[in-house]
Amino acid sequence: MEDLAKYLILVLFAASVGEAVIETLFSPLLDVFALTNLRLRTLIFNWTSAVLGVVIALGFKLQLFSLLGGVGQYGPIDSVLTGVIIGRGANFVHGLITSFFLKQVETRANIDESFAQSEYYAKHTPE
Secondary structure: OHHHHHHHHHHHHHHHHHHHHHHHHHHHHHHHOOOOOHHHHHHHHHHHHHHHHHHHHHHOOOOHHHHOOOOOOOHHHHHHHHHHHHHHHHHHHHHHHHHHHHHHHHHHHHHHHHHHOOHHHHHHOOO
16 A cells, blocks of 8 residues: 555655646747647647656656556556646646646635725825
């Protein structure tokens, strides 16, 4: 069971590394090319994350299905599927961070805007 926990942590770490690589190296490239179409940008990110996840899984011989007792005929398929999970994990980690961070920023902006429009602010702000 301890090995399973370590392996799952390794897969989560790989997903985080994949996300860091995408955000640090790949995202600025899309900005340079001024890619503003959100659907196309999302599609490119998802595919790039999946490919990077597969590269990580193959490079580190990560085979999640075998570890969980799955018996496959071809080992590389296990690594490819594990890589897709890692790539999706990167998107999930990104979505979680973005949702949490943007929600915090949006909430703060709403509070600031509400305060700026309040009577208290109007009465206590020097002109």
